[in-house]
Amino acid sequence: MIRRNANAPLDPAADAALLLRRIGFATLALALPIASLVSRRAAVVLAPIGVALLIISSLIEERGRFGTNLKGALLSRAGLILVGLVCWAVLSLVWSPYTLSASEKASNLVFAVALGFCGAAALPERMRAANLNLVALGTGLAALFALALMLAGATRTASAASDTASVERGVSIVLIMSWPALAWLLSRARGLSALGLALAVGLLAMTRFEDGEAVAMICGAAAFGAVSASRDVAVRIIAAFVAGLLMLAPLLPFLLMPVASRFPDDVSQSLGIWADIVSSEPVQLITGHGLDTVLRGRTTGGLPQETPAMLLFETWYELGLVGAAAASACLYFAIRAAGRMPGPLAAGGVAAYVTAFALAVLGFATFQTWWLMTLTAVVLLFVAIARGQYRTERPIAPLAQAPGNSSRPKAAGPTPAGR
Template sequence: MSHRHLQTPLDPATDAARLLRRIGFGTLALVLPIASLVSRRAAVVLAPIGVVLLIIAALIEEPATFVSTLKRALLSRPGMILVGLVGWAVLSLVWSPYTASATEKAGNLVLAVVLGICGMAALPERMRASNLNLAALGTGIAGAFALALVVIAALRHADTDAGVERGISVILIMAWPALAWLLSRERGLSAVGLALVVGLLALTRFEDGEAVAMICGAVAFGAVSANREAASTIIAAIIAVLILIAPLLPFLLMPIVSTFPQGAGEFTQTLAVWADVVSREPFKLITGHGLDTVLRGRMIGALPQPAPTTLLFEVWYELGIVGATAASACLYFAIRAAGRMPSALAAGGVAAFSTAFALSALGFATLQPWWLMTLAAVVLMFGAIARGQYRTDRPVAPLSLKPAGTSRPKAGGTAG
């Protein structure tokens, strides 16, 4: 009888967990970027489905590990700050004048945070390389498809479909974990090809600020690649400080912008409205006006139309100093944690945070449901890729317990 027939069959529960995990991660990494080009609600639907499948897999395989990991995440300092931020946003519904729409916005924020935390806790200690390859495959296919659609629209002298434009935004932010995975596996040619496609797509989105945001991400990627500890610390500090001093920005920028002869008229009006809001209601900077008051205020005329759409203004106007302080602390710790990830993941993680913050600062998709779900998926992809890297150390077993021919596990592992 051959040795193959003497092997113990795998536990059916383990097989089921691995299958569910592969489908769940594939939903996030492969299906989501492609489906985003054809459906405006792809991220809103697919992200929860993918995370739920990951959670079910974890409950089948290692429920105790899932619960303990979840507890550690919630009781950690960044976890408690994030929970505090979400709790303050929910509490602001009490004084928000637009309770119905604000409740929906708060629900989307809570859902995105729950999916992110629970999804990270559901990831196994080791992720298979075959699963992680789906990240690059999904982004690459979606990027090539999007580029083809843009070229066809240009040849027809037509505007690119709004759904395609939103899908391109998803592809751009999801490109960072895909590039990090390829570089960590030393697949330089594939990484260059994906970067070329993503770069061309970014150039088609210059007006909405996505090209500028991707440039910021690329600069962060290069800086972290050159000096991981110093660059990640500096970038985290810059982003945190920008959020904290946001009410001072209009007063600091207006003298500079006023020196420009032309082309800054609309921006000058925006800064003037921002400065007027800060000066007129300084006490509201403590608690904020409540969730969703910026968007609804602009719609009904409570805020002038030139009012800023940047996240820097929205956080302070809606959540006040409490929300701004919590948000800045969350981003600081998150970027520092990304900078401590192995190999190319550190550069990719900090670049993804820099890109997302730049987009939000430029007024792009601030806290919209599809954007929140996309960001949650990106965080999970980085977490999964970090668990699929080479292990540089492991417990040393006594010589008498080491079996002959023991070798280091291959990258990508076999658990996930």
């Protein structure tokens, strides 16, 4: 419920903007993780709706602020690099042999990036805590709902248990959305609530070892602990490692080939194919083969079935050196920016980037539309939480003292932003 000063004049436009912002943010933070457990296209539908409501709210409240924020985001260093990466991906359609399917993939990428820029520009400078509480509420309810669904599926017969496959995509969304929820709870000093959410998400992650989500969450948890222990050092190391791993990815098969015999047969075969492609097509390392050529090449027989399906290989094979350099720069500056967020948000933001990167390295849903929309929603949640932190403190005001009273005035506590 939105409280109003009794003496303040009625402003229907301001009330409408506040209501639309509440509904739009609830769509991203509350409805998306829960609906994703029962609908395979929940993120694809709900993320654009939530961002559209935020944009309308911003235009109603203050029309000029949205355009100014959007221009500033696009002209920032990280924004320009990201726009350049997207433009290069679109340009690669010229030499892609699968132009039709690649065009759909490129449009999804452009749409997700545009939603991210517009959603961040539409968020107010100060977010209300009442809205941000929905982040933890939505993720917590979704985690408990997912555990209940998976428990119910485990008790069914083997034929009926196959119905739980639709829940797996929603579980992945809940896992990645747990990082902004944990960061918000810790920033408000709600340790017990954060512990309960971490336990529920941990149990949920343990059910997803086969597809790599559990390993990715462990990597994210390690990054969270490292940033919490030593922010500056950990952020620099993690950003350099992630960007360097993507930039030097073509060297990995040659470095790992001497110990390839210790890996499973499919992994050693993938490394061999990767090394052969790098050796036989050095010119294509500059421009790449075009967007969507890895997936379609494996489907049509242009590439062996054992070809790696992971971010490190796909980025270099499809976008070449130009795309890999832009992508690694984006990751580096994004992680460094996350490390500068206030309080526990730094650890949560870096952990979210590490988790998403680890999932992509393991070959999980690299450029699928629902995953791009989910990552866009996670970024917007972090931006909103960062704008809902304590920013200022009340100044120490001298108090009138009675004669003979020498007690010193006490400073008031911090004032939450957005009240």
